[in-house]
Amino acid sequence: MTPSIQAFLADLSRHLPAQRLLTDPLRTLAYGTDASFYRLVPQVVVLARSEAEVATLLLLAHVHRVPMTLRAAGTSLSGQAVSDSVLVLVNEGWTKQEVLDEGLRIRLQPGVIGQHANDTLRPYGRKIGPDPASIATARIGGMAANNSSGMCCGTAQNSYHTLSDLRVMLADGTVLDTSEPDSVAAFRTSHAGLLDGLLALSQRVHDNADLLARIRHKYRLKNTTGYGINALVDFDDPLDMLVHLMIGSEGTLGFIAGITYDTVPDLAHKASALVLFDTLDACCRAVTALKAQGRVAAVELVDRRSIAAVQGKPGMPDFMYGVLPGDAAALLIEVQAGDAAQLREHADAVDALVRSCEPAAHSGFATDPKVCDTYWALRKGLFPAVGAVRPVGSTCVIEDVAFPVERLAEGVRGLTELFDRFHYDEALVFGHALDGNLHFVFTPAFDSDAEVRRYSDFMDAVSQLVAVDFGGSLKAEHGTGRNVAPYVALEWGDDGYALMRDIKRLFDPAGLLNPDVIISAQSDIHLRHLKRLPAADPIVDTCIECGFCEPACPSNGLSLTPRQRIVLWRRIQQLRREPTPSSQEVQLLAELEAEYGWAGIDTCAATGMCATRCPVGINTGALMKQLKGPSEHEATADRIERHMGAVIGTARAGLGALQLAKRMIGSRSTHRLNEMAHKVIPVVPVVPAATPGPAAALPSLPTRAAATAVGQLNEVVYFVSCVNRCFAESPQGGDNLAQHTFSLFAKAGLTPVYPPNLSSLCCGQPFDSVNASGAADSALQRTNAALLQASRDGALPVYLDNAPCSLRLIEAQKAGQLDARLKLFDATRFLAERVLPRLKVIKQLARLAVHVPCATSKAGQRGDLLALARACAIELHVPDIACCGFAGSKGFTVPALNANGLRHLREALPQGCDGGVSTSRTCQIGLSTHSGLHYASIEALLDDCTVARSPHAIRRAGLAEAAPSNLQEAR
Template sequence: MSYMPSTRHTALPDSFIEGLRQIVGGRLSTSPSELERMGRGECWHPSIPPQVGVYPESTEEVAALVKLAAAENVAVIAMGAGTSLEGHTAALHGGVCLDLSRMNEILELRAEDLDVTVQAGVTRQALNQYLRATGLFFPVDPGADATLGGMAATRASGTNAVRYGTMRENVLNLTVVLADGSVVKTASRARKSSAGYDLTRLFVGSEGTLGIVTEVTVRLAGIPEAESAAVCAFPDTASAITTATEIIQLGIPVARIEFIDDVGMATVNDFAGLDYAVAPTLFFDFHGTEAGVEEQAALASAMAHDNGGTDFRWASTREARNKLWQARHEFHYAILSRRPGGGIWGTDVCVPISRLTECILFAQHQAKRAPFMAVALGHVGDGNFHMSYLIDPDDDAERALADELASELAHHAIALGGTCTGEHGVGYGKSRYLAEEFGDTGVALMRKLKRALDPNDILNPGKILPPQS
């Protein structure tokens, strides 16, 4: 089973609480319900609340709060929208949670340079709403309406990554508060640089363990001239994934390729009143010029047909595309509807696309021994897929089996040259796989970086790096 810490912590000094109030005024909470929310993500991990929560509104306030915490050696956990999936915001060592959701200003849009700077608490949907009249959009879509600071901290990805990349490719620079309360800007706005270490990439994906992201500058993309979407059913999982793999290998510039297995499609049909084929299914999105989209769609259709694909459904208008993608967007809630009171134990891995079929078939085979529903969903254009195990959260045996299945999948993905997580991140839920994936020397180097930037281990302690005996 994954690491479970004690939730008993030394009481915070009254002087520390008073110091927090001097910085944020009334934007401080010790309400049990608020603290419980801060310690919980959208995952199977239990809530581990902080001892106090605050709501800063500027980089200066975050810096002052971290400086105070450093002086008192108090743990600091940053959070955004609370949509993380591997216990990222759990207060394993107590301390103070910095809820950055009120840092929600769009600071500067530079449409001519195709970039924008925002505070960390701006959500992707709020940003795209702001950009609507400019002809631009921010393309990274993890599904949840996450904050950009959280997306940078977890190196988020999502459905559009096959064409537009992940946060790693789309973050130009960051403003970061370090463990001593000092503030650093990690880069310029230039699209490339050979100057010094790549500090931006150091903090992208560091999950708040090396510094707290307070401002983010990201790339923007032009809204495509034309878009088209399609859904196609296949006789089996292997045929569907082979189609997706071949499309990528041939360089067809699809925007999205999503996979849902037959169990998932049956569930979505029942939940949303849809009538898709109950079969392994691919969802496609094509972006570009009218001629380009037409060509992409024709090539993808031909390849799907060669692999047994049937029941193609096409859509070009926004309304029709939204309806077509409804099954994909309803997936999480559809699965939950199958077991009232149940919970989804979710996990994800990513492998080289040539090994993707093998890895998904392995996961499906292993899940056959489970008494609960297990469903596969994939961003298969870049080799990333998820398994959702629908368990009774209060059943120790079901939790143990779900953990076992997720662990077997992580080990198998790493053995295939992949990673234990393509987009969920590590948190503390997947820290046990780091040594296997990077080797002892790789983990030791990460520990050196952590000690250099956070010598007293106050920034989100207990995350990413496996606990030492």
């Protein structure tokens, strides 16, 4: 750590708590990583929580002459979100949203995830304009600071053009909020010199005809190369110039503390089509025609190599598989409308135009959201998909250029020729064709001087081709960053670049805000600190560190995210392979290994939800389980598995004792004593506050006469999970989930059948989660035999009442560990298909919170759960919590993980919520503890809200003989 940063840190420690000032090697490397191909490790990482803290940071940075970079999500691709000095994270605590004017505007703090803003706006039929492919991860601060656009955004709906108001903090700590007249008036007085300086720069542009013409030409394209100097032309008021210069300034001019967007319509009706052309020229001619027609919302070009990169993915039309002509290309087209009739009109018109361009094949327009989502997921996953097949040790680079759309085919050919000349044979091209905006991806190694020189020569050639030969933009939407900083002068000329340097000096005369980004005196800044991705483990070697996984991780903010776990494991493995490590490397390795056990392995939920967000499906939890190794308590696990009935009985007795203690000394005192015991003896579990009492004994099986409610007999094997045999359904205890399930079955005319020796059965999930593989396999085989016997060798369906258990059994069957004849049903699917259609809803809750557990989401049953909940409630509230962090037994053994995963739950739920529902018993315990609501099972909710439909209604609906295959009525 440099002396200046040491002094800075000493002063800063008087203002911020130590736990938010990170200097250890594990966390500085982990938190310092972004999605770009640059690796800079900050000396200090600061977790800022308020504007006052950022103002203090700016003041101290100037006092000590310390460079500083502010960052939100770290999904940027060009090196603008990394630092080897001080990195300030503004995500946690910066997530306020305020809908204005009935959704016509929305005010957002910089830590809001873009998709969350759109979720908030959805009831109003609106959305924000920017729509980058990373919108489910990227945060508003970065989206505005980079002027991100996306697939449907074009140039008209980016942050620059949809900006309503801005709250910005300048380098001197002054806050300007354009939505507050007093703030504007005070700023005009206090910063008159800055505003006069902007007016002078604007006049310079207007006096320079060539520069003025260049600006007008460049910004008819997508362009984020350099500063947005179109602001000096588009506006007369220097205040408007200032706030629009902040858009796309990449944190080099100030800190965007809040932004108010004018929202855009989110048209509910959409249709998508894939169209294949034998030649690139024909494909690009179609793009030109589509742009002129003006009916399409988005057109994505995918070259032949891109098609080949995703040919193994399911969901594409048949014509996209197999051998394609060497010059083939495809278009992914979307049309949107306010109603179905208008959508059909648009789709027909576009379809006719496309067919007139003589495509090789055309999927036709699909309106099924699942089909459309599959098409677009394939397109969004192209960048990571290339990274996933790169040679181990190489780096994945994505660049982002724009050509005049009328020269699109020439531009693609020019790029392809450069790939061939520099032997980047793996490179592929795709992008937003309507705007002439193309991304190209390739995988240099950066492992030798020769490779770095090849990359440098290639970038020189690309810059000449795009910026000079075609008059395009070198960075269309990803921001200049470090990678294109040396080429800004080439694109803008000496006059334009001098103007940008003067803008930087005007806003940041000390040059401390995100140095070497956009403006750099180092002509080789794009070749410094290049990231290498060394081999670590086959499970994670395909990771390109994009960060898409992070919002799904419950340990995000507590310890490490999946991306950070991979980054650190790569570094550990690299250090272990050093043949002659230095003393510093030996010390670093020891420190990383000492910290990684808790931060990386112990606090990983290992539910695999990271894989659901990862474009290439990396399950970091699988690596953490592997690193944990076999259970140290395998023998104990074997004994528990053999005596499961007795263990469940003991656990129920313990829950009864806990309830008694709560009544005698109070819940708080009981919980404090429990926590103290856990600290002294870690094997003692922490029992969450909302843990219910013991479950009652399972109800007796009904007689056939009682079960035949609609004149027929339908038997169902009911596997009651061990967790539902242990914990009561109600908080007080004395009941169980099976009572509600029996009631629902009776209403639907179904007869439950228990598997033999049910009290001793377990799916094996508790053992598998702690790597006690022997006990897990034994439990699975016992359950397999019992279910086969009860189902008459698979003749009867099997109902599984706890989502993690059902996923475990269903996945085991797919893997060949369970008999293929068993007809296994997750509770949500069975209730949706075979129970709810036979029931009549008699009451609905006003507001219901819904949590979709990891297992339900991974099993693809999210839609069924929401449909069941929607039948019982007028309003559903589904916070974006991919994993609650209870993670099987971790809610009892690492309670901080569950608390961290649900730390935003209470504030995400509306006042007056009538309760919550979920499909995992342990998740319900954590949710109830951290929300203050009671989260019930889906069975209990349905049982409370329904009665049996009359036999006449059931016969009229055709349900008496066969169960329906869908749930259209409830949905």
